[in-house]
Amino acid sequence: MSIAPQGMTRGPLNGIRIIDLTWKAVGPWSARMLTPYGAEVIHVEPPHEPDDHRWDARRGQGITMTDHQVAHTEPGAVPSIPYYTAPYYSQIHNGKHAVSINTRHPEGKRLFEELVKVSDGLTENFSARVLDNWGLGWERLHELNERLVYLSTSGFGHAGELSHYRTYGPIVQAESGLTFVSGLPGREPAGWGYSHMDICGGWIGGLGFLLALLQAKQTGQGTYVDYAVTEGAMSLLGTYFLDFQANGRPTRRKGFPPGNHSEWPAVAPHNTYRTAGIDRQGQDWWVFIACETQEQWEALVTEMGKPELLSDPRFVTMKDRVANQDVLDEIISTWTAPRRRFDIMTRLQDVGVIAAVVETAEDRVEYDPQLRHRELYPLIQHPEVGEFAYEAFPPKLSRTPPDNSLRGPAVHEHDDYVFGQILGLSERERSDLRAEGVI
């Protein structure tokens, strides 16, 4: 297959070379956030076991994700379907180069070390001891290249008594407290319906990596960043820690978490309200409504055609409305229930009230006029997949805009470039290494 080269993006990070050993979801983002700005990211996969995120259902071929997962997780299973670059892979490994190296083979390790010597950064999200076991822990990496920045991403970090504990996104969210603070009062926690700390947590890793690379550029000295995603999540919950320290108020208390009500600021109404209709899965449709000011409250009451609420002693002040918000929620729900969700949003927004449809993925992709205006789902090309829409990298920088035309690399697509051009191996040497299973 002939594959078009990529990675020629011009940008402020031109000249920065990253070795990316990441897999799953949280790690890949740290390097993926550099490629739109011109960094050269070399994604390294083992020769016979490319990333599992390459596995994905192929459109229109009747292959489900379950088939792939079973094939991949059964010990010793040989995939019956060749690896390829699934669309989601183009999301989280966008703009990277792909090579395969068997780092457990002495020659593979030597090649890897040569790559470390000519790189600026290295990132991985393996278990805590993997790189040490390869003989490539921080001390060795620093010895090979003192400018190198090393970012490790793991659930509990590489230091500390829990460093060997296993995690994935939901465990990080559970352990940090992020899951606990979401849910209806008196009910079990609701948590997050996706690995929030794989995505937002991945962005946090990406920010730390870039700051460390900037520091290395300034000082000529690399550094090791031990990113524990659990600590990342705890750092998104600072106020709860301070409320506990200053006021002695724990979150494990009656009435907490507050559902979609707001405690800070204490405002009401502030909730999701059932509307007319159900989605494709039979779930109710909802609109979020909040009034943070007296003007918004008056506008809501007027739109609902219930001016008598303004003088109702239960709702006169914000404090009254917060104290009686359950009753207020019932009144508002009665109004929203027969109405269409986008109509409610438009009507209330027109009079300055905070109102937002609880959008599904379908809503965002197909109907959200603002996301269309922002071109959030552009088409990209992939030689194995064809043309498809994906989620763009959203920041808009006037002088150095991120390149949103890039894609995920095919399996060892860039072996010749990396081993030939960067490391200077001849075609014969590469062929021998391939025959030995080193690359």
Next chain:
Amino acid sequence: MAKVLNGITVVELADRRNQMVGKIMSDAGARVIQVEPVTGSPGRWTGPFVNDVEDPDKCLDYWWFNTGKESVALDITRPPGRDALRRLLATADVFVESTKPGTLAALGLDYDTIGARNPKLIYASLTDFGPDGPWAHLEMNDQAHLALGGQMGVSGYSDPHEHPMGGHGRQAYNMASVMMTHSITVALWDRMATNLGQFIDVSIHDCCAICTERSVSYWLWYNQANVRQTGQHAGPAYGLPIQVQAADGRYMNARFNFTQGQWPGMVKWMTELGVVGDLAEEKYNDAKLRAAEAVPGGTVEVAVSKLLSMVPAQEAFERAQSIGLTWGVIRSPEENLEMHHFEERGFWRQIEQPEIGKSIPYPRGFWKSDGLDVSPDGRAPHLGEHTKAILREVEYDDAEIEAMTTTGVAR
């Protein structure tokens, strides 16, 4: 130790949306001057307050999001206040603002005007929807973004008629602030080579919309819609429950499908507690049979649920992890203050708070590193604490400052 953003001056126009940007930059060593209304940043009035008494200097949410910043209280809607902000921006490296589109242009503080006077300035505009577009002027807050951006649509309970749920702690603003700080760092990098700043537009709605993991890909590529499921990933169909209550009433995140490597340890544990039943039989070495019995009411599900009802969450966590199970405890945030692991990693930073007469531990921040120090050095400022000193720096004399304070332009 020097910090990576030492020498960078950030002017942050106070708002609830963007304060995390300034916090990260301040923790990374930048000097962050927060320009806030004379009545205080909206962030000072959200609560919770110390002893629940409203006081702009004792708002704990503000304390968290504003570590190490300096406060200049200025009414920028009046010409003298606006002039003072212009002077600050004339020498600043970064301007972080979150006003509604058009607000700063009406005050002559838009990028075209300010950037022309200070071409090195990085003008970072973090808004609900970007500067234009059909929804650019909508009224939003953090939870409204979690609704519109997709977080709520996939989070909540398995009951299809139950409320979708949004997380707390300003998570929409946090997502966008991380993305914005990354963008600013790219712009600082570029500026080292070009000596030029630029305009950065980050929309909170965009950031939320791409931060739902697979939801959009399910729709884009497979036309699949998701169901919300209690405590776990939304998906095209309901899966096995994974949120289980332990003996002490705390919930755990525990999946009941076991690999060949994990199963012997599980059998041993169940045997010790007398709940193993016939699960020790050889036939259960078959992963498919185990999976078939992990459904509600199945032998595996019944036995493991019973086991968990006999063991407190922390003990179950440690035992499960020792046999290779990826299980965790659903902890309240403050329970982590007791976890030796985070103490050992130096996660807590004591910050002196004279308002309560003691220092209290703050989370260090995202990263542990001997070389990259991004952690708070000091408390959030009091309202207008640095107004006079900073106005003097931009060459106002004492009489002018006095006039500004007496007329309510400055505080």
